[in-house]
Amino acid sequence: MSTKTSYREALCDAHREAMAADSRVFLMGEDVGRYGGTYAVSKGLLEEFGPERVRDTPLSELAFVGAGIGAALGGMRPIVEVMTVNFSLLAMDQIVNTAAALRHMSGGQFSVPVVIRMASGAGRQLAAQHSHSFEGWYAHVPGLRVLAPATVGDARAMLQPALDDPDPVLIFENALLYNAEQELPAELDRDIDHARVRRSGSQVSLITYGGSLPKALAAAEELDAQGISAEVLDLRVLRPLDDKTILASVRKTRRAVVIDEGWRSGSLAAEVMARIVEGAFFELYAPLARVCSEEIPIPYAKHLEDAALPQPAKIVAAVREILGVRA
Amino acid sequence: MNEHTASPAPTGPVPWEREFALRMLAGMVRIRRMEEKCAELYGQQKIRGFLHLYIGEEAVAVGAISAMTSDDNLVATYREHGHALMRGVGMNAILAEMYGKQQGCAGGRGGSMHLFDATARLYGGNAIVGGGMPLAAGLALADRMQQRHALTAVFFGEGAVAEGAFHESMNLAALWKLPVLFCCENNLYAMGTAIERSQAQTDLCLKAASYGMPAMRVDGMDVVQVYEATQGAAALVRDGGGPAFIEYRTYRFRAHSMFDPELYRDKQEVEDWKERGPIASFSARLKAQGLLTEEQFLEIDAQAAAEVEDAVAFAEKGTWEPVEQLTRDVTTLREVAR
Numbered sequence: 129m130s131t132k133t134s135y136r137e138a139l140c141d142a143h144r145e146a147m148a149a150d151s152r153v154f155l156m157g158e159d160v161g162r163y164g165g166t167y168a169v170s171k172g173l174l175e176e177f178g179p180e181r182v183r184d185t186p187l188s189e190l191a192f193v194g195a196g197i198g199a200a201l202g203g204m205r206p207i208v209e210v211m212t213v214n215f216s217l218l219a220m221d222q223i224v225n226t227a228a229a230l231r232h233m234s235g236g237q238f239s240v241p242v243v244i245r246m247a248s249g250a251g252r253q254l255a256a257q258h259s260h261s262f263e264g265w266y267a268h269v270p271g272l273r274v275l276a277p278a279t280v281g282d283a284r285a286m287l288q289p290a291l292d293d294p295d296p297v298l299i300f301e302n303a304l305l306y307n308a309e310q311e312l313p314a315e316l317d318r319d320i321d322h323a324r325v326r327r328s329g330s331q332v333s334l335i336t337y338g339g340s341l342p343k344a345l346a347a348a349e350e351l352d353a354q355g356i357s358a359e360v361l362d363l364r365v366l367r368p369l370d371d372k373t374i375l376a377s378v379r380k381t382r383r384a385v386v387i388d389e390g391w392r393s394g395s396l397a398a399e400v401m402a403r404i405v406e407g408a409f410f411e412l413y414a415p416l417a418r419v420c421s422e423e424i425p426i427p428y429a430k431h432l433e434d435a436a437l438p439q440p441a442k443i444v445a446a447v448r449e450i451l452g453v454r455a
Numbered sequence: 456m457n458e459h460t461a462s463p464a465p466t467g468p469v470p471w472e473r474e475f476a477l478r479m480l481a482g483m484v485r486i487r488r489m490e491e492k493c494a495e496l497y498g499q500q501k502i503r504g505f506l507h508l509y510i511g512e513e514a515v516a517v518g519a520i521s522a523m524t525s526d527d528n529l530v531a532t533y534r535e536h537g538h539a540l541m542r543g544v545g546m547n548a549i550l551a552e553m554y555g556k557q558q559g560c561a562g563g564r565g566g567s568m569h570l571f572d573a574t575a576r577l578y579g580g581n582a583i584v585g586g587g588m589p590l591a592a593g594l595a596l597a598d599r600m601q602q603r604h605a606l607t608a609v610f611f612g613e614g615a616v617a618e619g620a621f622h623e624s625m626n627l628a629a630l631w632k633l634p635v636l637f638c639c640e641n642n643l644y645a646m647g648t649a650i651e652r653s654q655a656q657t658d659l660c661l662k663a664a665s666y667g668m669p670a671m672r673v674d675g676m677d678v679v680q681v682y683e684a685t686q687g688a689a690a691l692v693r694d695g696g697g698p699a700f701i702e703y704r705t706y707r708f709r710a711h712s713m714f715d716p717e718l719y720r721d722k723q724e725v726e727d728w729k730e731r732g733p734i735a736s737f738s739a740r741l742k743a744q745g746l747l748t749e750e751q752f753l754e755i756d757a758q759a760a761a762e763v764e765d766a767v768a769f770a771e772k773g774t775w776e777p778v779e780q781l782t783r784d785v786t787t788l789r790e791v792a793r
Contacts, residue, residue: 154600180600183631185627186623186626186627186630188623188626188627190589190619190620190623191588191589191592191620191623191624191626191627192589192627193589194586194588194589194590194592194593194620194624195589195590195592195593195596195624195627196593197589197590197593198578198589198590198591198592198593198594198595198596198597198607199593199594199596199597199600200593200597201578201590201593201594201597202528202593202594202595202596202597202598202601203597203601204596204597204600204601206593221583221586221620222586222589222590225583225586226581226583226586226590230579231784231785231786231787232564232784232785233561233564233565233569233571233579233580234561234564234565234569234571234573234579235559235560235561235562235563235564235565235571235784236562236783236784237561237571237572237573238571238573238578239787270785270786271785271786273786293787293789294787294789295786295787321791
């Protein structure tokens with residue numbers, strides 16, 4: 129009998145497991161305790177672990193993210209939940225200037241084993257200030273590891289290795305994924321170094337991560353119906369990028385479309401494309417393409433928001449374009 | 456009398472044993488001599504980047520850090536050479552760091568603004584104004600959660616009081632009763648901006664008190680007051696009384712950094728403050744009390760100067776890290792399985 133688990137439950141189970149296994153692990157953030165988590169990820173954890181280890185913070189992103197970094201330096205293993213990536217900008221100084229830099233700046237004397245989780249992405253009509261995808265910004269910064277679990281299995285599995293990492297790890301949870309339900313794999317994939325092929329194909333690689341993975345898989349399905357075989361690569365780890373797996377896929381299919389909910393200019397998609405050009409230029413059969421968000425603050429009206437974001441139809445169109453398939 | 460007026464130099468007997476008093480004096484002299492040498496080395500281009508000197512403010516680091524135990528944590532700013540020295544980081548390692556040599560206390564990766572020492576529990580050398588405060592709250596949280604009897608002292612200037620990090624960290628530390636000692640070195644100028652030009656409320660203790668923590672102002676030019684006040688506050692903080700705030704009124708005798716033409720303050724004001732320099736006033740009191748002779752002072756001074764010369768020689772002899780190692784210490788080396 130197969131039972132499905134939601135992305136949210138998988139995250140909650142991952143927290144429970146980590147906190148039960150190691151008394152140094154604790155969770156803090158806005159409304160993680162009594163409220164049960166803005167996205168209900170931490171529901172029940174306060175009752176189970178008490179207020180010392182499930183700490184509601186004031187609305188002070190800079191202070192509590194910095195405090196998480198300090199607590200990590202002091203021997204704890206904090207999980208800091210920033211409600212959304214939008215608010216993480218208020219804490220960016222601590223993430224970039226302190227967490228990411230400390231190890232190097234101190235000549236390797238200190239490492240910062242903090243895990244910072246946050247929801248990201250658009251698609252819920254939350255308009256310009258609540259719809260950002262800044263994973264690419266953080267993936268720009270040396271000293272950070274950036275993860276984007278896109279499957280229920282990864283939501284369940286990635287937290288523990290992130291906590292085991294002696295350096296700061298950022299985990300981006302696309303808010304549209306919380307309700308997703310999938311069967312958990314028999315064996316959890318604890319890897320936080322590699323991309324994974326989610327669907328095998330031969331004519332084009334759809335390279336993506338996070339909330340765009342279901343869209344890429346839907347596009348691959350549609351392409352299949354049109355007789356085009358697409359491989360779907362889930363980056364999973366946005367920093368450091370797994371060049372080897374990316375290039376292996378592109379060398380096989382000889383074409384690639386990168387799908388990224390971030391804005392096109394200076395996007396993570398741009399970085400992936402640059403690496404493909406650097407590593408496999410002469411093996412390509414077609415120009416690379418990408419599907420990113422339109423370069424506007426995300427609008428409220430549903431039809432406009434839909435039009436601003438990567439969608440399966442846009443991915444299909446981009447693939448047909450580089451394959452030279454006419455309608 | 457305004458915010459900038461130098462109060463009268465401290466007088467009266469020093470309530471300390473002679474040995475302790477001379478150790479405090481020697482601490483200030485060591486910092487002064489080291490800093491003077493740093494200025495000279497900067498002129499010779501041996502030290503580059505930004506260099507922020509502590510000359511004039513020595514009584515604060517010496518008095519406050521002497522009230523700390525080896526279990527306490529210290530988070531400092533980019534004007535932290537004196538704090539590092541007082542915390543027990545060797546002068547050799549400090550000078551070598553400023554030279555950029557691999558024998559430096561941060562391996563040459565940090566420089567003047569980023570002195571670190573794990574053994575001394577010195578967590579920087581933080582050069583984003585206010586940036587050390589959230590970190591300090593976290594270190595204190597870790598101590599509390601692990602039942603360690605320790606505090607975290609975080610130093611910052613009055614300029615940082617205008618930062619959100621100050622208010623957020625004060626609130627968090629007070630709300631969670633964290634053992635943080637907020638040490639505000641009020642030298643009246645945030646770079647070139649005088650306090651009354653940056654603070655709507657110049658009584659900084661009022662701000663701290665509004666977060667429900669004890670707040671006091673002490674004469675930061677008087678090592679006796681600094682030590683006694685810090686000692687008292689530190690005991691309360693360490694024993695679980697929650698955070699406390701101390702404002703040390705002090706003055707920077709030198710420019711903000713080596714690039715500062717000092718157009719923003721009156722020369723007479725600087726001279727007035729120099730009149731009551733922490734080393735001169737403290738040694739005068741010790742002499743008046745018969746605890747110090749001029750000969751002994753010169754001996755302390757000569758020892759400090761010799762230590763500085765040794766440290767310069769050490770830094771000069773230091774070696775450059777091979778460029779092949781450039782990318783190390785960004786992340787921890789770890790096994791990557793397939």
